[in-house]
Amino acid sequence: MFTQDRDKMRKFFISSWQKKQNNEPMEQLEDIVADIIARHPEYQSLLEKEDAAIGREYLPEFGETNPFLHMGMHIAIYEQLSTNRPDGIRNAYQKICNKAGDVHEAEHRIMDCLGEVMWQAQRNQTEPDEQAYLQMLKEL
Numbered sequence: 001m002f003t004q005d006r007d008k009m010r011k012f013f014i015s016s017w018q019k020k021q022n023n024e025p026m027e028q029l030e031d032i033v034a035d036i037i038a039r040h041p042e043y044q045s046l047l048e049k050e051d052a053a054i055g056r057e058y059l060p061e062f063g064e065t066n067p068f069l070h071m072g073m074h075i076a077i078y079e080q081l082s083t084n085r086p087d088g089i090r091n092a093y094q095k096i097c098n099k100a101g102d103v104h105e106a107e108h109r110i111m112d113c114l115g116e117v118m119w120q121a122q123r124n125q126t127e128p129d130e131q132a133y134l135q136m137l138k139e140l
Contacts, residue, residue: 007054010068013037014054017047036074039104043067073111086130092137099140109140 020034058066080089100106113136121128
């Protein structure tokens with residue numbers, strides 16, 4: 001799934017969701033993606049219209065959220081937790097979950113920090129600052 005090809009990545013989301021709906025066998029990553037989609041009913045109808053989903057642009061200046069970016073950030077958090085990278089993310093995650101009282105809400109709070117760190121790295125043309133990220137999470 002890790003690709004620079006936007007359409008290929010979007011098709012992976014769509015096919016994962018179709019497999020889930022049809023009770024077809026799934027690879028582990030497909031199952032993870034489908035689980036995230038299941039937690040986002042507001043995006044499910046989009047994924048059922050492949051042509052519209054593949055080519056659509058989402059413009060923040062018009063207040064639009066890119067559902068693929070949003071769900072992709074959930075996947076990034078999942079992967080961070082599975083590897084505990086940055087070191088300490090699991091502990092920070094648990095504290096945020098306890099404070100939020102809801103895993104999904106906690107992940108949305110974490111996504112704000114992750115997005116900020118990624119934006120800073122892109123702007124500065126550097127690697128993401130893991131320590132700054134962890135500090136943001138501790139402040140939640």
